[in-house]
Amino acid sequence: AAPGSNVKAGDTLFQLIDLETVYVSAIVPESEFPRMRGLTGAELEIPGVDAPRRLTKLVTIGRVVDAPSRTLPVIYQIDNRERLIAVNQTVYVRLLFESG
Numbered sequence: 001a002a003p004g005s006n007v008k009a010g011d012t013l014f015q016l017i018d019l020e021t022v023y024v025s026a027i028v029p030e031s032e033f034p035r036m037r038g039l040t041g042a043e044l045e046i047p048g049v050d051a052p053r054r055l056t057k058l059v060t061i062g063r064v065v066d067a068p069s070r071t072l073p074v075i076y077q078i079d080n081r082e083r084l085i086a087v088n089q090t091v092y093v094r095l096l097f098e099s100g
Helices: 030-038
Strands: 021-029 039-045 053-055 057-061 071-079 092-097
Touching: 021 030, 021 092, 030 039, 030 071, 039 057, 039 071, 053 071, 071 092
Parallel strands: none
Antiparallel strands: 021 071, 039 053, 039 092, 057 071
């Protein structure tokens, strides 16, 4: 909204974002869904940071496939107090599975 303009009920005026805790969503092909039972963790590669970060707090493994892309999300929570990740930034996630 611009100063002095009218707004309607339901219009978004601003968003508050907690930058200290962010959620990283790995997009997984639906064909990999059965493997998710063996998921043991993940690593996050952040552009400009040398070593990958271990992701340990799994939030959810999606159970609904996105129809257009035929994918589902695997979402991790990460401590971002160092501000290494921007909201909506593209990062790379390596999912780790039990061997065998």
